[in-house]
Amino acid sequence: MLRSMYSGVSGMRGFQTKLDVIGNNIANVNTIGFKSGRVMFKDVMSQTVAGLTAPNDTDQGGSNSKQIGLGVSIGSIDTLHLGGSAMTTNNPTDLRIDGDGFFVVKLTADQDTPFMTRAGDFHVDAQKHLVTSDGLFVCDSGGAPITLEENTVSFSISQDGVLLQKLDDGSVENGTQLGVTKVTNPEGLEKIGGNLYRITLNANDGGEVAITTANNLADGTGAIVAGQLEMSNVDLTNEFTEMIVAQRGFQANSRIITTSDEVLQEIVNLKR
Secondary structure, three states, X not given: OOHHHHHHHHHHHHHHHHHHHHHHHHHOOOOOOOOOEEEEEEEOOOEEEEOOEOOEOOOEOOEXXXXXXXXXXXXXXXXXXXXXXXXXXXXXXEXXXXXXXXXXXXXXXXXXXXXXXXXXXXXEOOOOEEEOOOOOEEEEOOOOEOEOOOOEEEEEEOOOOEEEEEEOOOOEEEEEEEEEEOOOOHHHOEXXXXXXXXXXXXXXHHHOOOEEXXXXXXOOOOEEEEXXXXXXXXXXXXXXXXXXXXXXXXXXXXXXXXXXXXXXXXXXXXXX
16 A cells, blocks of 8 residues: 555544644633643654665765655644633632632542632632632632631632631631642643643642642742633634644645545556
8 A cells, every 4th residue: 555645644633633622722712711722743753765874985975864754643732821811800709810820629628639720710609618610619728628707798819819808897807818839830731621620740740739829929829810810812813724724734635645546546457
């Protein structure tokens, strides 16, 4: 069989994956805290049909080897953790991290390793827990779920994540601070759906989640901005441009397969 046919097949598979990633980016263009993905390609091992020769100091020059590429494969599917634009909501439970860092959330209060998210659309439930839209507990700097005081009338959140709770007796309680974590390699995080990330061994050394505070210069975490949400960082102009490139690449590789099939047909017809 012709090498070109298998190269065309690998190209079609690669561009199909690229279209899958682009489609997911466009579908999440309005998802809070979503980080877009991209596909990077790499060539497959080349077949050497003739080796190289070294030059001779006296009367012979060197010659290069002759290699034929065998197609393309997926090099990586990256998650681009670039900041998204801010959307002002004026809702005190809507939070945005202006810089690096992730909010820390737990499915249950005794969960050992918390999840992370950039989506700050939080709510207060019937028991005055600060929770996500899916009911996960938002954690403080000690890793415990944040719960408002029973007699809290109103509250606000400062840039360093401190909850300023105004009580019914007129006093102010400020003992709780929102937990934030910094990840060494955000691209190494595992997406698990629901705007959540799970820590991996390639995200932090040892796979540990170190909870700290917001607006921390030593840890490099960003400030908390209340009343705003971080929108998706998907650039529609770039996505539609990449979609055109992927579509044309898919068509070009399908033409390689068609041409290779025609060549094979001519070879078969030699017997007639």
